[in-house]
Amino acid sequence: MTTKTKNRNQRSKSPAKTGTNQFVYNVAKIRKDFPILKEKVHGKPLVYLDNAATTQKPLVVIETIDRFYSEYNSNIHRGLHLLSEKATAAYEAVRVTAQKFLNAADSKEIIFTRGTTEGINLVAQTWGRKNVKAGDEIIVSTMEHHSNIVPWQILCEEKGARLKVAPINDLGELILDELKGLFTDKTKLLSITHVSNALGTVNPIAEIIQYAHDRGVKVLVDGAQAVPHLSVDVRALDCDFYVLSGHKIYGPTGIGILYGKYALLDEMPPYQGGGDMIASVTFEKTLYKKPPYKFEAGTPHIAGVIGLGAALAYVSKIGLSHIAAHEHDLLMYGTKKLMELPGLQMIGQARFKAGVLSFTLGEIHPHDIGTILDRQGVAIRAGHHCAQPVMDRFQIPATARASLGLYNTREEIDALVKAVRKVQEVFH
Numbered sequence: 001m002t003t004k005t006k007n008r009n010q011r012s013k014s015p016a017k018t019g020t021n022q023f024v025y026n027v028a029k030i031r032k033d034f035p036i037l038k039e040k041v042h043g044k045p046l047v048y049l050d051n052a053a054t055t056q057k058p059l060v061v062i063e064t065i066d067r068f069y070s071e072y073n074s075n076i077h078r079g080l081h082l083l084s085e086k087a088t089a090a091y092e093a094v095r096v097t098a099q100k101f102l103n104a105a106d107s108k109e110i111i112f113t114r115g116t117t118e119g120i121n122l123v124a125q126t127w128g129r130k131n132v133k134a135g136d137e138i139i140v141s142t143m144e145h146h147s148n149i150v151p152w153q154i155l156c157e158e159k160g161a162r163l164k165v166a167p168i169n170d171l172g173e174l175i176l177d178e179l180k181g182l183f184t185d186k187t188k189l190l191s192i193t194h195v196s197n198a199l200g201t202v203n204p205i206a207e208i209i210q211y212a213h214d215r216g217v218k219v220l221v222d223g224a225q226a227v228p229h230l231s232v233d234v235r236a237l238d239c240d241f242y243v244l245s246g247h248k249i250y251g252p253t254g255i256g257i258l259y260g261k262y263a264l265l266d267e268m269p270p271y272q273g274g275g276d277m278i279a280s281v282t283f284e285k286t287l288y289k290k291p292p293y294k295f296e297a298g299t300p301h302i303a304g305v306i307g308l309g310a311a312l313a314y315v316s317k318i319g320l321s322h323i324a325a326h327e328h329d330l331l332m333y334g335t336k337k338l339m340e341l342p343g344l345q346m347i348g349q350a351r352f353k354a355g356v357l358s359f360t361l362g363e364i365h366p367h368d369i370g371t372i373l374d375r376q377g378v379a380i381r382a383g384h385h386c387a388q389p390v391m392d393r394f395q396i397p398a399t400a401r402a403s404l405g406l407y408n409t410r411e412e413i414d415a416l417v418k419a420v421r422k423v424q425e426v427f428h
């Protein structure tokens with residue numbers, strides 16, 4: 001990643017500074033915001049290191065949702081009564097919060113979805129079905145989550161288009177020259193992850209987007225694992241679409257965001273038909289609303305949107321640049337400590353990484369690692385992480401993956417390392 005790109009991607013939104021201009025990351029105070037971190041599992045203090053799967057929720061998110069249901073639960077956009085007005089205002093305010101969070105040009109470019117998976121499927125089924133024809137090509141990479149592979153396979157199968165795959169090197173980095181070599185005059189779309197969930201690799205997407213645009217190719221960025229760890233500016237990146245999941249950024253499950261450039265959204269056909277996405281309906285002809293409403297058919301996840309707004313505000317208040325610095329320290333510390341363990345192999349050693357420690361331990365199956373760690377209170381993920389092509393690339397069935405969040409500490413990394421030592425003792 002170039003310095004310019006790095007700066008763009010890590011732009012701080014809300015630098016919280018002390019009087020001496022020196023920010024102090026008070027992780028102990030932050031931890032108090034998360035009620036679940038006081039829980040014990042198997043009688044041991046919870047060490048939650050499965051943040052790439054889903055993050056825990058701060059009290060402000062829980063209380064915001066609670067307040068919605070307790071005080072102004074109502075359907076939106078339709079009612080003329082006060083509760084509906086309040087719910088509509090709160091829902092639409094989050095669109096503006098999200099616009100600012102991503103630095104989108106207009107809040108109309110923010111579409112609420114169920115999550116990253118739905119965002120990608122939406123683009124595949126609308127923009128994709130309209131623009132991709134037989135013989136066209138779509139490029140993805142080896143390190144994609146299944147949700148950024150399968151929707152394109154479905155589209156390619158339907159259209160007779162071709163899916164091309166950019167390879168990665170032994171460190172888990174994209175091989176840029178080979179990616180660039182895949183572009184032809186048939187290429188319509190590049191759909192690529194910003195940060196890999198299985199490896200932690202941070203891709204140089206600004207450079208890649210520029211390269212694609214120079215060839216007239218649109219770019220979708222899967223930001224599920226990026227937004228919790230680094231500041232994203234969709235205008236600086238100039239991506240065409242950017243997708244994310246609320247639950248991975250300390251918000252509720254079942255809610256996410258699709259950002260799209262307005263001109264593209266405006267030309268896209270609707271995704272689902274139903275209430276709230278229409279301007280008028282007759283049996284002769286139905287007219288659709290403009291974006292974003294055209295893509296939000298039916299009663300949406302109102303509580304989820306409102307909770308997501310609280311999560312984005314929470315993260316912004318701490319500041320992504322501070323979160324990134326804290327997690328980077330943990331990543332470096334954890335990498336060093338884990339790699340001191342005999343037989344441990346770190347899968348994914350990219351120069352630019354975020355929040356993921358994926359490893360194997362000789363012949364010990366990652367599921368056994370995960371189970372033994374769990375008995376010691378350490379929650380990690382073991383498996384293929386919905387990224388089977390990554391596992392195939394490294395010729396392994398699975399990894400054990402510890403993934404970091406803004407509330408993790410060096411002491412928790414020590415607990416992880418101690419627990420992995422225990423695994424080694426058990427299998428000695």
Ligand SMILES: Cc1ncc(COP(=O)(O)O)c(C=O)c1O
Nearest residue numbers: 115116117145147197224225245
């Ligand atoms: C990189 C990446 N993309 C997409 C997804 C899918 O997210 P969701 O299941 O929230 O739709 C995930 C989830 O782990 C992910 O890590």
